[in-house]
Amino acid sequence: MSLNIIVLVKQIIDIDQIRNDQKTGEPILQNIPLRIENLSKNAIEAAVQLKEKNGGKVTCIIFGTDKSNTAMKEAYAMGVDEGHIITGYSGNNPYLTAKVIAEKIRAIGDYNIVILGNQSADSYTGLLPGLLSSMLDVSLLGNAVNIEADGEAIKIKRVLDERDEVISAKMPCVISVTQEINQPRLPPVLQIMAAGRKPINMEPAKIQVKAPSRVLSNLAPKSDRKREIYEDVDKGVETVAKAIRGEIR
Amino acid sequence: MKFLIFADDAKSLAGLATKLRDNGEVSAVTLEGQPKQCSNYGIKSLVELKGKAFPDNVSHVLLSMDLNSYDLIVISSSPLGREVAGIVSAKLDSPAMTEVFDFTFSPGKLVTKRFFFGGKTIMEEESDSKIVTVTPGSFDSNNGENTDKIESVELPGSKISLMEIKEKEKSSTNIENANIIVSVGRGIGKKEAIESIMPLVDVTHGELAGSRPVCLDYKWLSEERQVGLSGKKVKPKVYIALGISGQIQHIAGMRGAKVVVAINKDRDAPIFQECDYGIVGDLFQIVPKLVEALKK
Ligand SMILES: Cc1cc2nc3c(=O)[nH]c(=O)nc-3n(C[C@H](O)[C@H](O)[C@H](O)COP(=O)(O)OP(=O)(O)OC[C@H]3O[C@@H](n4cnc5c(N)ncnc54)[C@H](O)[C@@H]3O)c2cc1C
Numbered sequence: 001m002s003l004n005i006i007v008l009v010k011q012i013i014d015i016d017q018i019r020n021d022q023k024t025g026e027p028i029l030q031n032i033p034l035r036i037e038n039l040s041k042n043a044i045e046a047a048v049q050l051k052e053k054n055g056g057k058v059t060c061i062i063f064g065t066d067k068s069n070t071a072m073k074e075a076y077a078m079g080v081d082e083g084h085i086i087t088g089y090s091g092n093n094p095y096l097t098a099k100v101i102a103e104k105i106r107a108i109g110d111y112n113i114v115i116l117g118n119q120s121a122d123s124y125t126g127l128l129p130g131l132l133s134s135m136l137d138v139s140l141l142g143n144a145v146n147i148e149a150d151g152e153a154i155k156i157k158r159v160l161d162e163r164d165e166v167i168s169a170k171m172p173c174v175i176s177v178t179q180e181i182n183q184p185r186l187p188p189v190l191q192i193m194a195a196g197r198k199p200i201n202m203e204p205a206k207i208q209v210k211a212p213s214r215v216l217s218n219l220a221p222k223s224d225r226k227r228e229i230y231e232d233v234d235k236g237v238e239t240v241a242k243a244i245r246g247e248i249r
Numbered sequence: 250m251k252f253l254i255f256a257d258d259a260k261s262l263a264g265l266a267t268k269l270r271d272n273g274e275v276s277a278v279t280l281e282g283q284p285k286q287c288s289n290y291g292i293k294s295l296v297e298l299k300g301k302a303f304p305d306n307v308s309h310v311l312l313s314m315d316l317n318s319y320d321l322i323v324i325s326s327s328p329l330g331r332e333v334a335g336i337v338s339a340k341l342d343s344p345a346m347t348e349v350f351d352f353t354f355s356p357g358k359l360v361t362k363r364f365f366f367g368g369k370t371i372m373e374e375e376s377d378s379k380i381v382t383v384t385p386g387s388f389d390s391n392n393g394e395n396t397d398k399i400e401s402v403e404l405p406g407s408k409i410s411l412m413e414i415k416e417k418e419k420s421s422t423n424i425e426n427a428n429i430i431v432s433v434g435r436g437i438g439k440k441e442a443i444e445s446i447m448p449l450v451d452v453t454h455g456e457l458a459g460s461r462p463v464c465l466d467y468k469w470l471s472e473e474r475q476v477g478l479s480g481k482k483v484k485p486k487v488y489i490a491l492g493i494s495g496q497i498q499h500i501a502g503m504r505g506a507k508v509v510v511a512i513n514k515d516r517d518a519p520i521f522q523e524c525d526y527g528i529v530g531d532l533f534q535i536v537p538k539l540v541e542a543l544k545k
């Protein structure tokens with residue numbers, strides 16, 4: 001059975017490039033490029049692999065801004081067929097994100113699977129899979145490290161602390177993936193160029209929800225470590241041994 | 250105040266109950282087999298869910314309880330917990346604060362702390378949220394009053410079916426309670442190299458732990474030994490990081506250590522910003538020397 005797959009992609013600022021101001025502890029966010037969030041890339045790869053195996057179509061939704069074109073082009077280059085950017089994203093508010101995305105998915109209507117990351121790499125919220133499965137009233141297969149279509153049903157393997165499980169549910173369903181599921185592909189140049197010419201649908205979000213929280217502070221964690229670094233190994237070993245003995249006693 | 254906790258495991262439940270019980274009355278829901286290990290942490294009434302737990306049937310049971318009568322619903326952020334939290338949040342039409350590692354109450358408000366920007370910052374927020382998910386291992390537990398009432402509830406059917414299950418070997422490790430941790434990163438190069446680290450583990454009576462690539466990607470160590478944002482949060486007296494670069498997601502798991510020692514061949518590795526004592530050099534040369542020095 002060919003599959004209609006919706007993949008959810010978040011665009012974030014490149015968290016690996018963020019430095020914190022040494023004095024104030026404030027993150028310096030100016031001039032840091034945007035990129036696709038880590039788990040969203042795994043989600044795209046998983047969606048495209050499912051399509052390659054079963055046939056079908058991958059539709060990508062980004063709740064982002066008018067700067068989200070670059071992310072969508074990258075998604076196209078990886079094998080996404082159709083892209084929808086909904087603008088109006090203004091910061092981390094999973095409840096609003098879920099409502100906006102659920103509405104778009106209902107408008108698209110015809111789908112078998114929604115694939116997304118289990119916890120996004122910047123905010124680490126992890127709430128969207130549950131929120132969306134509830135709002136769409138479909139089953140949630142969470143934390144997949146492997147996905148297989150099996151007739152009318154989907155089977156996933158998941159790795160938990162105490163056990164590994166294979167679980168299954170009838171489609172349509174929501175599937176969240178973990179980082180271990182795959183190694184996202186690096187698309188060849190030709191594909192990237194072709195992706196640049198593909199049209200992208202863009203529309204503003206219709207729903208608004210007031211931010212559920214007020215940010216009191218957002219600063220680098222304080223570190224009071226001593227930072228005694230030894231390049232003279234023998235001296236270092238002596239000092240470290242003393243420090244360890246002091247604590248063991 | 251009235252609190253309801255959902256946690257799949259007794260340990261997280263005990264920690265959350267310890268944190269909450271001085272602020273009000275604590276009720277809790279947990280999975281089958283857990284209550285006997287968490288019936289003396291000041292939880293007033295406890296519900297044990299019998300049967301195979303999935304996000305849909307667990308949230309069904311929670312939603313059939315009078316959730317509006319609680320001031321705060323606290324959910325342990327396990328994979329199941331997060332999924333349940335999302336469903337409950339949607340059904341109650343009530344936004345949740347997520348993945349917090351600490352929280353306090355200021356009159357009428359919930360003040361929460363969580364990592365943001367992938368662990369580079371700590372975000373402190375104030376909200377009216379009625380639902381919060383808490384990173385497992387965030388709170389220590391200590392004994393409190395006995396639970397008066399333990400009730401069993403059979404889980405209803407789920408739309409999800411379990412096809413296969415493979416229990417993992419239960420190991421006796423619990424790095425969260427370790428006094429000394431010797432933690433290895435990708436810098437050890439291969440699984441066999443762990444042998445050469447063991448003398449240091451033995452001489453310090455420590456526990457072995459590792460970074461995410463070591464535990465998850467290469468499986469040189471088992472997953473329950475992973476330290477970090479998506480692993481265990483540890484608070485040993487001494488944390489010895491060997492061949493770990495010190496990415497922020499790793500630091501997020503060992504920030505509670507009293508003394509941090511780092512051995513890394515790269516002078517500019519970020520771990521040297523987050524350690525008390527650092528030695529620059531090849532860990533395979535330094536570790537034997539350190540073992541000798543500790544034997545003296
Ligand atoms: C959402 C998310 C969650 C994550 N959660 C976690 C988590 O919970 N825990 C975690 O650890 N990571 C986590 N990560 C991954 C994290 O970003 C890093 O990739 C990881 O911590 C790096 O592991 P490492 O330090 O072992 O490897 P590397 O970064 O490759 O570092 C290896 C180090 O070893 C040193 N080295 C090499 N050879 C030697 C030698 N002979 N002697 C001495 N030093 C040597 C090198 O100089 C280098 O600094 C997460 C990432 C994401 C995106």
Ligand SMILES: Nc1ncnc2c1ncn2[C@@H]1O[C@H](COP(=O)(O)O)[C@@H](O)[C@H]1O
Pocket residue numbers: 008009010011037039040043061062063064089094097101115116117118119120121123124125126127128129
């Ligand atoms: N603004 C967004 N637009 C589209 N998808 C998103 C957005 N935010 C999160 N997601 C998806 O949801 C996953 C989990 O995010 P979260 O629940 O916020 O941790 C991410 O890995 C993405 O796949």
